[in-house]
Amino acid sequence: MPQTKRDYYEVLGVDRGATPEELKRAYRKLAMQYHPDRNGGDTEAEQRFKEVGEAYQVLSDPARRQRYDAYGQAGEGMGSGGAFNFQSAFDLFDMFFGGGGAQRQRTGPRRGSDLRLHVTIDFQEAITGVTRTFEVSKPAACEECQGSGAQPGTAAILCQECQGRGQVQRVRQSLLGQMVTVEPCPRCRGEGQVIDSPCSVCHGQGLIDAKKSIEVQIPAGVDNEMQVRVPGEGAAGPRGGPPGDLFLVITVRAHEHLVRRGMTIVYECPITVSQAALGDTIEVPTVDGPATMTVKPGTQYGEQVRLAGKGAPDPRTGRRGDQVVRLRVVIPTKLTDRQRHLLRELAPPDGKPHPVRRGFFEHIKDAIGI
Ligand SMILES: [Zn+2]
Ligand SMILES: [Zn+2]
CATH class of the missing domain: 1.10.287.110 (DnaJ domain)
Structure with a gap:
């Protein structure tokens, strides 16, 4: 593709x-x-x-x-x-x-129109790719006239206006000076032939509405609003013209814990004050299942840990992005007497906070996304 x-x-x-x-x-x-x-x-x-x-x-x-x-x-x-x-x-x-x-159109049978189909898939399906089958209603060649548009037993005749060429020459003025352009014949709409006795089933269009079941492989890595092209599965062309394409317009359902930013997957991970201060080994959700990672002692609010290769794949190359885990320290709101006592021990003797580490505000900016 x-x-x-x-x-x-x-x-x-x-x-x-x-x-x-x-x-x-x-x-x-x-x-x-x-x-x-x-x-x-x-x-x-x-x-x-x-x-x-x-x-x-x-x-x-x-x-x-x-x-x-x-x-x-x-x-x-x-x-x-x-x-x-x-x-x-x-x-x-x-x-x-x-x-x-100027209208420029190829002569001969026209190509069928492109169709769009809105498709919603799960977050996980967007990462791994998924095969789906769709019932599509679309114009297909009329069986009565084999798509010709002419009543069976009759045929289209040569257009007199353009002598079957399907196009007429026009002279027009443009920025580049006088230009001779070739435009489709208005009588036969560029087809070079006209139908005298239209087919009674399709009224000369050569097309009727039909349902078709189409299986599509949605590639790994698609994201919201992307389109997947399925060549030749659009509407059939009128009077034997080539079919258009089908485009699947993708919507990806939100994940309970993970958010996607292009190829990067973001997880907002709550940790306790003691985990932040003392460090810990924790388990976080990824699209490949739970992964263990280390919280460093002295972790500050909003610090990020990168899990390489755990992001979304590039739909073209298959190369995967990273997952970013943003550590959010949750400050307890209910404390026992003993916990309150222990936390007082943490307060500096002069009652003033410790000097803020360099880069702290960068973490905050990252965390609130400015
Ligand atoms: Zn013509
Ligand atoms: Zn027909």
Whole structure:
């Protein structure tokens, strides 16, 4: 599933700390340079045009950029980038430069639409990955007409408007000067043929609603709002066109004790005053089951212990993050006389607190998340 794509920053020729302005400048320059209207059908330029569009679309969106920085391409919706095609690249270009938004569509049967399915999985399932089966209602090829849209015994005929080419030429003005663009034929909507006697079951669409059961392997490491792409399981294309893709939009249920921050899992661990002062060996929950760890003597409130390799996996590489255990000293509220007496013994003779250790405020900041 994960395709190897070039790094988005590399595609735009900027470094990872690039500001929105720098991204914009880089995109403007490269999109102009590789625009297909300037490169006379050079396929490499076309690829580059699409590539810079996709890179800019992701990096110019702060939320998507953050996900990309944390997870790379895999975080980018496990290939929801697959939905970015040439049409998207042109749309983006037109949006960016305020162009007329010419419709560009391939001729011939149209591709079916992409479908989205919201899926909720457990915290643990998101860590280990899970196989799920879904009943999906979606448009499928009509059996009556075999998806052609024409009444059985009849066939589609050549479109007179475009002579079957499916496209017509238009001249338009743009920032780059006069450009000849090719647009889909309005009469046959780019299909090159029209149906005179539509199929009575699907009314000429070639599609009917159907239910299908689909098994999907949700990869280990997915997180909230990520998308898992299932190629070819979207809606069937009208009149024999290729199917779209199915996207699972993931929601992960909260865990009773653990919280996830990207690949890091955080556990807020309560310890007693005596454990903090004297040290102890304790057991903490992890996604791999209970783990033992050491509390150092003299532990301060909010101090953190890192359990290497106990975090969430990167869905692309499988490499796991760490678990961070934040130690929270719980101050007792009910004391026996004896405990009260013992605690008084702990108070310094002059009644003033011990000097605060260096780094104490850093722990507090970490603990309250500022
Ligand atoms: Zn036509
Ligand atoms: Zn039909």
